[in-house]
Amino acid sequence: MPVFFLSTGLRTKWDLGGYSVFFVGGMLLFASVAGKLAGAHIAGKALKWKKGEASIIGWLLQSKGLIEIIFANILLDKQIITSETFTALLLMAVGSTMLTIPVVHPKLNRAQNRGLVGQASS
Numbered sequence: 001m002p003v004f005f006l007s008t009g010l011r012t013k014w015d016l017g018g019y020s021v022f023f024v025g026g027m028l029l030f031a032s033v034a035g036k037l038a039g040a041h042i043a044g045k046a047l048k049w050k051k052g053e054a055s056i057i058g059w060l061l062q063s064k065g066l067i068e069i070i071f072a073n074i075l076l077d078k079q080i081i082t083s084e085t086f087t088a089l090l091l092m093a094v095g096s097t098m099l100t101i102p103v104v105h106p107k108l109n110r111a112q113n114r115g116l117v118g119q120a121s122s
Contacts, residue, residue, distance in 0.1 A: 008073060008090070020084075022091065024084075024085075025087070025090075025091030028088055028091075029091070029096060036059075036061040036062060038058075040057045041054045052107065052114070053111075055107060056107050056108060059099070059103045059104045059107065062097065063096075063100040064096070064097075065093035068089065068092070068093035069094075072093065073086075
């Protein structure tokens with residue numbers, strides 16, 4: 001696994017595109033987060049989940065950054081995307097994954113206090 005991330009880092013060209021790569025990465029991050037949260041909330045309504053469950057699941061879906069990086073590598077290898085797009089996708093995947101714990105941890109604590117999430121049995 002470390003070799004994969006090393007090779008991904010070596011393929012990332014930070015000098016291409018300038019600030020536009022960071023802007024596009026931010027837009028992709030927003031779309032990624034919004035899409036996952038919206039999908040989880042739609043599923044929550046349809047399946048009659050308790051209040052707060054959809055938000056927790058939507059935020060936990062943000063941790064799929066490794067899969068996004070793998071797909072970005074494949075797309076770059078097949079020359080379907082450019083190096084600038086690859087860098088923007090990489091920023092989105094890393095940012096999305098980094099958001100997971102700081103957002104989910106307080107939500108899980110509140111859910112446990114409300115009895116939404118069961119305690120682990122000993």
